[in-house]
Amino acid sequence: MAQTNSIGAQSNMLQFSKFFAVRAMLAILTLVLVSFIVFSLMELVPGDCAERYVAFKNSQGSVITPEDIQIERVRLGLDQPYIQRWVTWIINAFQGEYGDSCILRVDIAQLLGQKFWLSLGLCLSALILAYVIAIPVGIIAATSKNAVLNNSLRLVSYLGLALPNFLLALMIMLFSTVYFGDSLTGLFSKEYRDAAWSMDRVMDFLGHAWLPIFILGWSATAFAIQTVRALMSDEIGKLYVTAAAARGVSGSRLLMRYPARHALSPIINSVGFDLNRIFNELPIVALILTLTEAGSLLIEALARSNDQQLAGAIIFMLTASIVAINFVTDIILALTDPRIRRSIVG
């Protein structure tokens, strides 16, 4: 059943595009579902945007009547039925527009602007750092018989679990304040905060950013080390590794090509989940380190100002990032794991 190469390649491409499209559809469907949940939760909250704004104005000293609230409602389109509002919201959301913040009356997209991408950059850097450290360390840990190494690694991973990032950040703050005088907070020095991007600004950012990246990556690294180690241990015990050794394959080739290569798939799978965890820790670490750019804004939006629009937008964007990463890792898996590849292509 020989097929000429070009036809074979073409049908492969077709199958693959189909797979790609299906995955993309699923991702979008997930996002729609997420938006539904987020939107509903925002709706469930007592009081709506109009009331809040008015209450805010009230606390500023101006006197507002119920009629003003109603006018505000109509202006914001809050009198339309639920489904209609949701559909409008989600269509806009996909285009990156989230309307205006309830309280601040500023376009949300503008408000978030750089801040979201900076946060995302920090989190992704932390994630990459975590894997860069964890993969070699995990592999070594799985193969080494050295009891001291094994036990200390176990301790490190337990500590990573028990000492969550914000506690770690607190401890670091404690030490730095006591011994060095406060100097480690913030993402930028004063001069660069609102400046345009330049090489100097980048250097300044890097000089400050290493600490939050380190703290965020801390427990992600501990987790990843444990995961890599467990996966490698499992794979090393399998028959195909012994069979390869029986064929004369040895040394690092035996390690990397056989168990390591096969432990890769589950690791790729777990990347999206790790990002989720890092997102969970970002707001608090940000607060502690007073990263006014990214995290702090989240806290204010979500906690202090009771601003649903802003809160909803932020949560949606965070989740969208995770869905996007999951989509990417799915595709990568399909490309690297022959079992999946074959099942697609048929």
Add this chain to the structure above:
Amino acid sequence: MTELTNTNTAPSVDQKLKEAYFTASQGQLIWQRFKKNKSALIGGWVLIVLVLSGIFAPFLTPYDATIAGRDKAYLNGAPQAPSFCDDNGCSVRPFIYTYERSRSLKTNFRWVTEVKSELEDRRYMTFFSTGMEYKFLGIQFDRHLFGVDKGMIHIFGTDSTGKDIYSRTLTAINTSMAVGTIGVLIAFVMALAIGGVAGYYGGKIDAVLQMVTDTVRTIPAIPLFMALAAFVPDTWSAEERFFFISVILGVIGWPTLARRIRTHLLSERNQEYVLAAQLCGASPAHVIRRHLLPSFTSYIIVDLVISFPYMILSETALSFIGLGLKDPVNSLGVMLQNVTSADVLLNYQWYFIPVIFFIILVLAFVFVGDGLRDAADPYADTKS
């Protein structure tokens, strides 16, 4: 074949051991394996000690953990370590010194602590002494483990309003455990319902439920929680907040557990032993109760134990930002609320003592959970 007495058979004692091994219940087997794991055992003991000290906090601590028990004369006070001997000689009973704090123009209005170390200034510790009253299981008690004959003793120091940090630490452990327990229970019930249905029926129902579960799992919990908790009205009582936080934690925690239950059910219900039971005429209820459930009870218990620390840490994180529990309800997060000010970091480092307790608590849970997991899986190769 000649029947000869074989004097080389194994002695009957070994035979009894073997029989015991083969007829032991699942729980007994798990306990045996668990016992061998030293770190898990230590973790287990530590856990029991901490939980008990949380439960018996009112007895173990000399003062009430709320405003009612504060020491007005000793705000932001450093820890007072009891000693047995000093320049004036030794005594059987441990004692602490009298501290006098004053501030005046002379000291630029900064608090200055003067230690009075004369013999008459000694304040001896008392044990099983009477002190402030408290209620335990509905009965009024007034005995405490220790106290001091004059004034108050603060072995971990005090905070800005004079509340004894030691007392607060123990009650905080209690509160965090309570929140964690309720959260885990709620997550478990929800996970059982959703995961159970998905796993048992499979097919389309499973596909839909999977999609929903995965979607919920993708949403980052803490930001979501922050959004929800911020809208809790301030008018709610401390107990209502407590309950609300626990419920939210549970609601956020169910997806991972549900996924486990569903995966396990899906694979187990196709196993031959289920088919065998059905062929013998067992009813579905019987199959579920006596065959399916025991097959994953141990895994579920392990998952529950392991999710405990996450609940506790999440609650701590949220209370820390001010979105979780508030005074007078006390938890680690609440205690850490004021810790980031420079003043505290420079001068009152003892505020961080509760952190050590919590790290130990979480580590204990993790060790026990890991030990349980190793013990519960009969096919796991325990090579670390």
Add this chain to the structure above:
Amino acid sequence: MTRLLDVENLTLEFDTDEGRITAVDDVSFSLEAGEIMGLVGESGSGKSVTAKSLMKLNASNAVYGADTKITLHLKDGPVDIMSLHTSKELKVVRGGAISMIFQEPMASFAPAITIGDQMVEQLLIHTSMSAVKAREVSIEMLNRVGIADAAARFGQYAFELSGGMRQRAMIAMALSTNPKLLIADEPTTALDVTIQAQVIDLMKDLVKDFGMGIVFITHDLGVIAQTADTVAVMYLGRVIEKGPVRQVIGNPSHPYTRGLIDALPRLDDLDTPLKPIPGDIPSPLERPSGCVFSTRCSSYLGPQCSASIPTFNHISPDHMVACHIYQQDQQGTQK
């Protein structure tokens, strides 16, 4: 027939948390080129461990006895296996002079690497062939073992082949480096009977063509009867009987061997109850003193069976058995 392999006093213990466990105890046998030797025994008899010792493939906590000597006679001269320690030194034997095939063909191939890649890799390690030549040789080998459309199969993964084909592919891979000795660890256990027959025929053909020796490990006496030239029966780490297949199976002398053969169901008499060997194989932590089979032996003679380990006695020039029954009668009268 040239001597290919000499195993003398092979003893192997494992260093575990529970202490030193003896897996193989003073095993000796030899193999000629072109001979198929069967290594028979229950699970726990130490046959796999014995075979793996031939290329030191056991776990790192394996401790070999001081008297252990394994000699592989190659064209260039004898190789003392015990003197090879690092993986580099062992490369000569592993996959080169000695090849091994395993029970689970699916599990022996790396799931995410093509069959072809794995075969070529082995050739590149052991020969100075170019990659192109290695590919040619591999495809030819696949053909040789009876896999149709070998070129296409070369680029496929293990999960894409059927069970029988996988086993053939594994044999092809093992033989591509022209080994002198093939160790087959229960190669037919996981296959159905018809495929079993095909694989066995294939192996016999290959022995004729390549002139190699095979150590065939199994618990299935029927397969041994069809396939092997000689057989060694193992129990709890010791060889208790060995000799030409016809003689050992036709005249089983050791009570254990007799028990094994009696335990086989008889097709000509379907109504007789089955006759299992009473008792259970003891745990390796509780090795019986004296003769290892004494705890289950229905021909137990008395205290001397538990006191001393029996040495080999000849039933015929090539057929030997280690049992006190045959030691008792110096005059040669059998029980």
